[in-house]
Amino acid sequence: MKKPDYLKWDEYFMGIALLSTERSKDPSTSVGACIVSQDNKILSVGYNGMPIGCSDDDFPWNREGSPYDTKYFYVCHAEMNAILNYTGTAMHDAKIYTTLFPCNECTKALIQKGIKEIIYMCDKYSETDSVRASKRMLDASGVTYRLYEPINKDITLSL
Numbered sequence: 001m002k003k004p005d006y007l008k009w010d011e012y013f014m015g016i017a018l019l020s021t022e023r024s025k026d027p028s029t030s031v032g033a034c035i036v037s038q039d040n041k042i043l044s045v046g047y048n049g050m051p052i053g054c055s056d057d058d059f060p061w062n063r064e065g066s067p068y069d070t071k072y073f074y075v076c077h078a079e080m081n082a083i084l085n086y087t088g089t090a091m092h093d094a095k096i097y098t099t100l101f102p103c104n105e106c107t108k109a110l111i112q113k114g115i116k117e118i119i120y121m122c123d124k125y126s127e128t129d130s131v132r133a134s135k136r137m138l139d140a141s142g143v144t145y146r147l148y149e150p151i152n153k154d155i156t157l158s159l
């Protein structure tokens, strides 16, 4: 008989998104994303971080202050990095697992790339205009989104 407690697809892909958050240097919110084809092949992963060449040590991680001195002008979102990290050409009808609901800017890009489903773990900015706009676009374009339902399984990675 096969092992009963193996990871289901959702757990596997959200697990990879979650592991990717560990690469983020953002002191307040670490985000991870994993793009998966319809037939469950991993296409790409990403996490929020500064653009190539923009040192994590020199660029600001502040949330407040003049926009020029906050992270918001510089940081690449996990979802955008996952899109940009993909080097293939077949993202159509894919799905994205993300630890945080996508903002309006990433949502535009996800729609344009042909992503058809978003599975998210957290929607802590649901009241913001950005996320409201994301849902407006997703609803209009027929892209579905659903909250990931966690299982009661702790995975410990000892490296």
Ligand SMILES: Nc1nc(=O)n([C@H]2C[C@H](O)[C@@H](COP(=O)(O)O)O2)cc1CO
Pocket (backbone or CB within 6 Å): 026, 028, 029, 030, 031, 047, 048, 049, 063, 071, 075, 076, 077, 078, 079, 100, 101, 102, 103, 104, 125
């Ligand atoms: N969907 C998202 N993906 C992301 O990668 N981010 C990133 C941008 C920032 O680095 C961080 C949010 O910082 P804070 O405002 O919670 O301190 O997460 C943010 C969102 C929210 O829409």
Ligand SMILES: [Zn+2]
Pocket (backbone or CB within 6 Å): 077, 079, 080, 102, 103, 104, 105, 106, 107
């Ligand atoms: Zn975004």
